[in-house]
Amino acid sequence: METVHRVTGMHLKKTSRKGVYIPLDPSAQRITLPLAVIQNKQEDTEEIWADNIIDKYLARPKTECFLNLCLAIFASEHSTHTPNPSDHQ
Secondary structure, X not given: OHHXXXXXXXXXXXXXXXXXXXXXXXXXXXXXXXXXXHHHOOOOOOOOEOOOHHHHHHOOOOOHHHXXXXXXXXXXXXXXXXXXXXXXX
């Protein structure tokens, strides 16, 4: 079975559920932005960290349907789309 998987590129296992990691530790390791993005930023900015699910949850719209939404539901049911900078060139 593994040979068929390697030759055809088929998935060995496919699920309909997707797991989302929610870091609960405020000092959790964060991901930096790509080096090319950091180098293109202005020198006076110190923003080098990519947004995680907590940042996106805190920046959610302040409408009534989002205000009553807990972090777990937000993470599992909502996705955000960030345009790729290379798409605009």
